[in-house]
Amino acid sequence: MQDCLSQELNRLLLTEDITTLLQPIVNINRKCVFGFEALSRGPSDSPLHTAPMLFETAERCGQTLELETLCLRTAARHWSGHGTPLKLFVNISPAKLMPPEFNPTQLQELLLANGLKASDIVIELSERYPTADPSELLKTLVWLKAEGFLIAIDDLGSGYSGLKLWSELKPDFVKIDRHFIRDIQDDLIKREFLRSVVDLADRLGCKLIAEGVETEAEFRVVSELGIALVQGFLFGRPKPIATAYLDSLNDHAALASKPPRREKEIAGLLCRYIEPVTSESTLRDAWERLQSEPDVFALPVVDNGRPLGLIHKWRIMETFSTPYGRSLYERLPVSNRHSADALVVDYEVPLNEVSERLINDDAHYLKQHFIVVKNGKYAGLGATRSLLKHITEQKIENARYSNPLTFLPGNVPIQQTLVARTEEMRAFSLIYFDINMFKPLNDVLGYRVGDQVIVLLAELLKEVFHASDDFVGHIGGDDFVVISSSSSANYNAGTVQSLFAERSRRFYSDCILKSGFIESEDRNGQPCRFPLVSLSAGTVEVGPDEKVTADQISEFASFAKTRAKASPNFRFVVFSRARSGERSEGSQDSDGSCVSCVLGEVQN
Structure with missing residues (x-):
């Protein structure tokens, strides 16, 4: 097998049967193609078609330098035919830049023969290969920079020398290995690594390029971390012609004017662009x-x-x-x-x-x-x-912070969801539910019945607020919260109140139901008659593009709940300024059941 591969390599070198493909590198901020990386392939029907097989065979046969020379010539000829005034990234091993192999005259002749300028060429020096003599390599790179070439370190984080190579060579670009990009939206360690690399690049005046960006989710994280140059299948696969897929950049531009949003749990989150074939492809x-x-x-x-x-x-x-x-x-x-x-x-x-x-x-x-x-x-x-x-990871994460009685999300996911909704800058309602007269019921009928009443409310909230983006959380005890973008959220809150009043009656004895009250001690230890349980609903309605924080909304919700407990039919709504035009201040519903105010009144 090895002999066959060696013979095939010799044939390719003799016939110069190497193809150059071009993969785009795009600039997020400018929404354009920044340059292309030249990638070499063997013939499609050859066992040395793929790059790994081609270069691994050359390394085993001791012919890496010969193959690199051929790839450089092929790339230069191919690029000159495109007439594109963009950067061309070419891969060169350190050994190719060391004397006596490095020949400045031949390099200049190659540029001249193909009408190329040194300033348009970026030499990618892979970190995967060790450098035998860093001082000699540095001399060559200094000469290349003086001639106008740009220098990039490829595959940062994958090889031998790490940050030492970066500090010694002072490159113009550093390409981050795709290992650190893959599924970065789900990996805190990768995000922290990239954040530190971004900070270091800013300090050293170096541009970063994120390699292997394949999904929208990866792209968003890379963008939010401040990396402007990206490369990967999301923007284009290696092709013989210089083309790029820029739809994701246009989508990014539409979002750029808004604050970052938390990842939505949608199919697009897991979408990976795979170059399709047509029905006529063989x-x-x-x-x-x-x-x-x-x-x-x-x-x-x-x-x-x-x-x-x-x-x-x-x-x-x-x-x-x-x-x-x-x-x-x-x-x-x-x-x-x-x-x-x-x-x-x-x-x-x-x-x-x-x-x-x-x-x-x-x-x-x-x-x-x-x-x-x-x-x-x-x-x-x-x-x-x-x-x-x-989904499994999401369920595990939710279980960590869920209420043990109702299994609804607890305070941490509630806060995360509220922050995400404020960042979306869309209209939504937050409804704070609290059971009235819960303590007397708990004292007289016992904790077991009290728990059943709490579970009943949890089931009602899930039953009524069942839209795809409705969120139901359990703060603790008899306090619940719903976050909904539905225009009928306030109406649904009234539905929950009615159903709760109706279904909670089954926990009382016929005698209590007939009298209409329950006897227990008040806070001072004095005998007292208390009404049967009911439900308060304090609502905060936030308008689109409203500049209000999650903490402020939480304060407004507490205010609304307190006012609801003292209001007719236990409902109160706080409107943002953006939505206050829908009602007059201090207005009531037509049935007199819901009073309201605007946020300014709460703040004042």
């Missing part, structure tokens, strides 16, 4: 794609933006494994073997709904992928494994 084309991308197990089949299904790696392997399978079927279109029953979901669909659809779709087979669309057009793929992992 099984051979699809197989070569899947072979060159070992972490991809299915390709979306898309015509004119409309997803038709998935072509699975196992399906092609099954087809080719039959006698003469490859020669018989490789020229067939993928439409002959693709799965047309793939689950297609909208970008904004909640993850729990995606999970339910996957589980209910087929009782005997759980699909491994689902297709995500935006406005009916293909946007990317989601992996069922990632979905289940995310």
